[in-house]
Amino acid sequence: MIAVPGSRLPVDEQNRLLSTAPVADFDAHLERAHLPPLSAGATTVFQVNVGKLCNQRCHHCHVDAGPHQLEANMAWPTFAACLEVIAATNPPTVDITGGAPELNPHFRRFVTELRALGVREIIDRCNLTVLMLPSQQGLAEFLAEHRVRIVASLPAVNQQQTDAQRGDGVFARSIAAIRRLNGLGYGRADSGLVLTLMSNPVGAFLPPEQSSAEARFKKLLSARHDIVFNDLIELTNMPINRYLEYLLASGNYEPYLAKLSAAFNPAAVRGLMCLNTLSVGWDGALYDCDFNQMLELPVAPEGSRTIFTYRRELMEGRTIRTAKHCLGCTAGQGSGCGGRTT
Amino acid sequence: MTYYESTDLGKFPEIGKDAPELAKAFFDYYGKVFAEGELTKREKNLIALAVAHAVQCPYCIDAYTGASLESGCSTGEMTEAVHVAAAIKGGSALVHGVQMRKHAERMSM
Numbered sequence: 001m002i003a004v005p006g007s008r009l010p011v012d013e014q015n016r017l018l019s020t021a022p023v024a025d026f027d028a029h030l031e032r033a034h035l036p037p038l039s040a041g042a043t044t045v046f047q048v049n050v051g052k053l054c055n056q057r058c059h060h061c062h063v064d065a066g067p068h069q070l071e072a073n074m075a076w077p078t079f080a081a082c083l084e085v086i087a088a089t090n091p092p093t094v095d096i097t098g099g100a101p102e103l104n105p106h107f108r109r110f111v112t113e114l115r116a117l118g119v120r121e122i123i124d125r126c127n128l129t130v131l132m133l134p135s136q137q138g139l140a141e142f143l144a145e146h147r148v149r150i151v152a153s154l155p156a157v158n159q160q161q162t163d164a165q166r167g168d169g170v171f172a173r174s175i176a177a178i179r180r181l182n183g184l185g186y187g188r189a190d191s192g193l194v195l196t197l198m199s200n201p202v203g204a205f206l207p208p209e210q211s212s213a214e215a216r217f218k219k220l221l222s223a224r225h226d227i228v229f230n231d232l233i234e235l236t237n238m239p240i241n242r243y244l245e246y247l248l249a250s251g252n253y254e255p256y257l258a259k260l261s262a263a264f265n266p267a268a269v270r271g272l273m274c275l276n277t278l279s280v281g282w283d284g285a286l287y288d289c290d291f292n293q294m295l296e297l298p299v300a301p302e303g304s305r306t307i308f309t310y311r312r313e314l315m316e317g318r319t320i321r322t323a324k325h326c327l328g329c330t331a332g333q334g335s336g337c338g339g340r341t342t
Numbered sequence: 343m344t345y346y347e348s349t350d351l352g353k354f355p356e357i358g359k360d361a362p363e364l365a366k367a368f369f370d371y372y373g374k375v376f377a378e379g380e381l382t383k384r385e386k387n388l389i390a391l392a393v394a395h396a397v398q399c400p401y402c403i404d405a406y407t408g409a410s411l412e413s414g415c416s417t418g419e420m421t422e423a424v425h426v427a428a429a430i431k432g433g434s435a436l437v438h439g440v441q442m443r444k445h446a447e448r449m450s451m
Contacts, residue, residue, distance in 0.1 A: 158416050201411070208414035212382060216414060 008064050009245055011296050018239065018295075018324045022254060023261035026326040033266035038274060038320035040288065045277040047095040047337070048082055049290055050074040050107065052282065054100040056127055058153075058166045060200055062240040062294055065099040073099070074282040079110050081307040082280055087117055089312060091278075095337060097125040097290060102139055115146050125198075125337075126152045128177040129170055140177075144184040149194040151233070151337075152178070157220040161202040178227045187229040195229045198339075200237050204252035206263060206332050207234035210340045233339025236260075238291050238328040260327035268334025271341030274320045280307050288320045290337070291328075297321045351401040384413040391420055392427040 009017075027037055049063070051073030057066035086094060094114055101107055101124060114122050124143060131140050143150060154174055156162045162171035178187070178195070185191030197217060201207050214232035221227050237243045239256060247253040278299075279287040284307040287293040298305045300321060301314035334341030358365030376386055387409040394402030410420050 156416060158418065160418065161416055203411060205408055205411045208412060209383070212384065213414045216384075 008241065011294075014240060014244055015295055015297075015323070017244070017248075017253070021257045021324050023257050023324060023327070026322040026324055026330075029261070029264045029327065029330070030269065033264070033269075035266060035269055038269075038272065038322060040274065040316060040318050040320055041276055042316055043089060043091050043276060043278040045093045045095050045273065045337070046082075046086055046089075046091040047097060047277055047279045047290060048074070048110075049097050049279065049281055049293060050079075050099065050101045050104040050110070052099045053103045054098060054127065055103065055130055055133060056100070056167055056170065058242070059246055060165055060202075060237050060243040062238050062243060062291060063099060064241045064294070069099065072282050073104055074106070076106050076109075078282070078284045078307065079106050081284060081310075083110075083113055083117065085307060085310050086114070086119065091119075093121040093123060094119050095123040095125070100127050100130045101125065102130050102136060108142055111142075111146050111148060122146065122148045124148045124150050126150050127166075128152045128154065128174040131177040131180060132173050140180050140184055144186065144193055147193065149196065150181065150186060151196045151198050153200070154178075154197045154217075155199045155202050157217055157224070165200070165202045175225050175227065178221075178229065179225070182227055187227070189230070197229050197232045198235060199232060200235050204247060204250065204256045204259075206259065207236055207335070210234040210333060234333070234335070235337075235339065236328045236331055236335035238325050240291055240294050240325055257324065257327070260331045263331035264327060265330055265332060265334060265342065268330045268332070268341045271334055271336070272329055273336035273338060273341070274329075277337070278315065284308055286310065286315075291325055292321055295323065295325065297323065346400045348400075348404060351405060354401075384410075384415065387413050388415060388419065388423045392423040395424045396427040396431050
């Protein structure tokens with residue numbers, strides 16, 4: 001994989017690049033397929049991005065997360081405001097993401113309070129290696145005790161591709177982390193502790209068909225490393241932040257956008273995550289999804305743009321903010337935080 | 343300007359301009375060949391990649407490199423597939439040495 005520049009493209013520049021990319025606007029793709037503009041229904045997934053701090057610095061990261069991100073992390077009053085909205089609206093799933101969300105000092109308190117509220121499903125989007133940090137002793141046990149579903153990144157079943165995307169040594173430490181999780185019951189069918197693996201393409205191409213990839217991951221990870229997991233989700237990389245920088249540096253930007261446009265699948269639209277997700281930024285700002293969050297495209301209703309001013313009646317039925325990056329979610333089998341959308 | 347332009351692959355359907363029925367029959371057949379069957383799509387893409395190298399078709403090499411990556415193949419697997427093509431191509435040349443030897447025998451004292 002081509003190395004990306006160390007500095008981040010300003011958000012304005014990213015939005016300009018997307019708006020001037022030589023493919024039709026996302027809404028024009030909908031129109032051609034005789035589909036209406038996107039609007040949100042009830043929030044069933046309340047996704048909280050607790051900050052950009054991470055122990056890794058992956059080449060494809062749409063968050064620009066890394067060890068250098070010491071400022072952009074959620075403070076407790078913002079968590080508390082999230083808890084209030086969750087208690088009032090009762091979403092079935094609370095999805096915690098980052099960065100490495102576990103590195104936020106309030107992570108465990110937040111999970112504990114979510115459990116006390118009776119949230120049905122709590123998801124931790126985990127990079128796996130965080131579980132092996134000396135500072136995170138007891139983290140895996142904490143997650144198991146609170147029956148948190150782990151959605152863990154592992155792009156490939158080989159060291160070469162995994163390390164090319166996520167950094168040297170990540171594959172070996174990820175395998176060790178999965179082994180530790182398996183030891184606690186994660187990934188075993190009868191334990192109730194769900195371990196989902198999540199794979200993004202290592203380059204400028206679309207992900208493989210999800211169910212056949214899952215079968216292959218299961219077979220090879222079991223045979224080579226004696227580890228198990230419950231299911232695999234495939235995600236398409238979004239042309240945002242570090243992945244956008246990679247596309248530009250490698251000369252793949254316009255071909256990739258053209259590929260996403262050509263692969264637009266009308267059948268992938270009805271399963272789009274933005275239709276039932278609310279995304280909260282580390283500072284409490286509200287977005288239609290984590291990708292809009294990184295492009296700083298706030299939700300449409302001006303009267304409900306932060307968790308502190310949240311108004312349910314403005315959020316349900318709101319028009320979803322779209323731009324050309326949305327073509328990543330509608331390409332081929334479709335893509336979202338829950339995997340394929342078709 | 344080179345003889346093979348990578349953008350030319352996108353013009354492949356133009357082959358149907360003067361012989362639409364033949365083109366349709368070919369592309370229908372092509373689509374069915376690559377559908378999931380007794381062999382997976384992934385296996386078919388790797389076979390196609392190997393054959394692309396054996397016939398040295400630049401369009402097919404680009405197309406099936408992409409298709410193999412998008413069906414979850416690693417570059418290690420793809421390189422092994424190319425070695426299979428190379429082994430068969432090399433073996434094919436070498437095994438014709440049997441013909442050479444038989445013919446030489448016929449011509450020699």
